[in-house]
Amino acid sequence: MRDIGVLGAGISGLFTAHFLGGDVEVLEADDRVGGLARCFGGEGFRSDIGGHILFSKDKEALAHELAVLGDNRRRGVRANKVLYQGLHVKYPFENGIDVLPKEDIVHILHSFVDNPHKAPPTNFREWMYHVFGDGLTDRYLLPYNEKIWKTPPEQMSLEWVDRVPRPPLIDLIRTAVGIQTEGYTHQLYFDYPKTGGFESLPKALLAKLAGKVSTGFCAARIAPVDGGWAVVSASGEERRYRRLVATIPINALFAALDGVPPEVQAAADALRFNSLRVALVGVRSADLPAYTALYVPDPASLYHRVCYNQVFSPDMVPAGCSSVSCEITVAPGSALDAWSDEQVLGRVVDDLGRDGIVDPATVCYRAVHREKYAYVIYDLGYSDRVRVVREFVESRGIHLAGRFAEYRYVNTDACVRRALDLSRELRGGDIAPEARVSDAFVAEVARG
Numbered sequence: 001m002r003d004i005g006v007l008g009a010g011i012s013g014l015f016t017a018h019f020l021g022g023d024v025e026v027l028e029a030d031d032r033v034g035g036l037a038r039c040f041g042g043e044g045f046r047s048d049i050g051g052h053i054l055f056s057k058d059k060e061a062l063a064h065e066l067a068v069l070g071d072n073r074r075r076g077v078r079a080n081k082v083l084y085q086g087l088h089v090k091y092p093f094e095n096g097i098d099v100l101p102k103e104d105i106v107h108i109l110h111s112f113v114d115n116p117h118k119a120p121p122t123n124f125r126e127w128m129y130h131v132f133g134d135g136l137t138d139r140y141l142l143p144y145n146e147k148i149w150k151t152p153p154e155q156m157s158l159e160w161v162d163r164v165p166r167p168p169l170i171d172l173i174r175t176a177v178g179i180q181t182e183g184y185t186h187q188l189y190f191d192y193p194k195t196g197g198f199e200s201l202p203k204a205l206l207a208k209l210a211g212k213v214s215t216g217f218c219a220a221r222i223a224p225v226d227g228g229w230a231v232v233s234a235s236g237e238e239r240r241y242r243r244l245v246a247t248i249p250i251n252a253l254f255a256a257l258d259g260v261p262p263e264v265q266a267a268a269d270a271l272r273f274n275s276l277r278v279a280l281v282g283v284r285s286a287d288l289p290a291y292t293a294l295y296v297p298d299p300a301s302l303y304h305r306v307c308y309n310q311v312f313s314p315d316m317v318p319a320g321c322s323s324v325s326c327e328i329t330v331a332p333g334s335a336l337d338a339w340s341d342e343q344v345l346g347r348v349v350d351d352l353g354r355d356g357i358v359d360p361a362t363v364c365y366r367a368v369h370r371e372k373y374a375y376v377i378y379d380l381g382y383s384d385r386v387r388v389v390r391e392f393v394e395s396r397g398i399h400l401a402g403r404f405a406e407y408r409y410v411n412t413d414a415c416v417r418r419a420l421d422l423s424r425e426l427r428g429g430d431i432a433p434e435a436r437v438s439d440a441f442v443a444e445v446a447r448g
Ligand SMILES: Cc1cc2nc3c(=O)[nH]c(=O)nc-3n(C[C@H](O)[C@H](O)[C@H](O)COP(=O)(O)OP(=O)(O)OC[C@H]3O[C@@H](n4cnc5c(N)ncnc54)[C@H](O)[C@@H]3O)c2cc1C
Pocket: 007, 008, 009, 010, 011, 012, 013, 027, 028, 029, 030, 033, 034, 035, 036, 037, 049, 050, 051, 052, 053, 054, 055, 217, 218, 219, 220, 247, 248, 249, 252, 253, 276, 327, 373, 374, 375, 401, 402, 403, 404, 410, 411, 412, 413, 415
């Protein structure tokens, strides 16, 4: 029996194994590691599963990500825009309002300062109006969030809203009179792999974990055995571990685990998520703007965000070409979920043409990636359900880590933080010596 089995080789599973060191094995259902951090594409065009960048307020976690990438990284500066009524408004929207018609600016400022929505908010819709006022909410926040979440915001809770920074009044005033301001400054500068797309990160971890990762192993049955755990694959192969860390979606864990009580299963079944389609469109032109991403709140366009891959790294496109990756959230079981990839691509290329983003006549490559578990939805019953599910898994002695295992809307830095904390707990001390980074490196990362 090996010491620790880790289910899932996304960022969470790979970093957990990296930090644990020793007698650890990672089991991954897919034939490639990386999970949401993989890439797709062809003919020299490459895309992340929705644009991924490395940034964090958690400098220790970020330092570990950068240390794993080594020299294969480049610095980027965010150059996002919001497509609003034909205008390319600086992102975040509140830092770009100077380009709007004057009456719009007045309405935004007035409703922000003299905001009638004073009652403490009880749901996401109320929170947007309470924090941002009518002007910003009606023009950008509400349509954008309705589009990305595919869930009425009055049915969403407030557990996750600390991800959305609040604009200081002084920034709004400065912007209104045309003085440049920056919002969301924690992600103004970012790192990105020079080559290989974001998938370089899980690939670099895989290289460090030589011989400890089994791909093509879908954990189909998990049962207690001899004081540890037996994990059986869909083809009947069995592995045994004293301790188990699950980074796979909670729904996949429960499908494999015996003896889940009906009320716990019901809580897990009621957890909500959105799926994702990413449409990669390559063009024979190097003339696309040097934006990192364009946010598109208008419901007339299928995508909510368009990423310009060559700005992340020129390695993402063939010489002389450009590409955009269009992100489309999909509510499972919705009419959109039934669309074929060709339907998605046809509509995306039409929308790109109409929005003036890409000339359809220059398109030379198109592909769609589908991801079932992409976004955790914090609906009003979220915290009760998650508590029931987590308490049950903890009572069985299985450790949860990761976006859809813990069921949290987190980026890779929070996955690394959880992997660090869990590894220290399981090792009863610090992480494996070979995975450590120096305090000096963490300080260097903190200085930016
Ligand atoms: C559109 C989009 C943009 C994002 N942008 C950023 C960004 O800019 N920066 C950032 O830091 N983060 C970003 N993220 C978040 C980031 O991708 C995730 O937080 C992170 O990749 C999650 O890693 P994970 O290992 O927890 O989960 P996953 O990546 O979901 O990994 C789970 C793994 O488990 C495997 N698995 C499932 N079932 C089984 C089974 N039964 N047996 C064995 N294996 C199984 C899966 O194949 C998968 O490999 C973004 C996410 C999305 C969707």
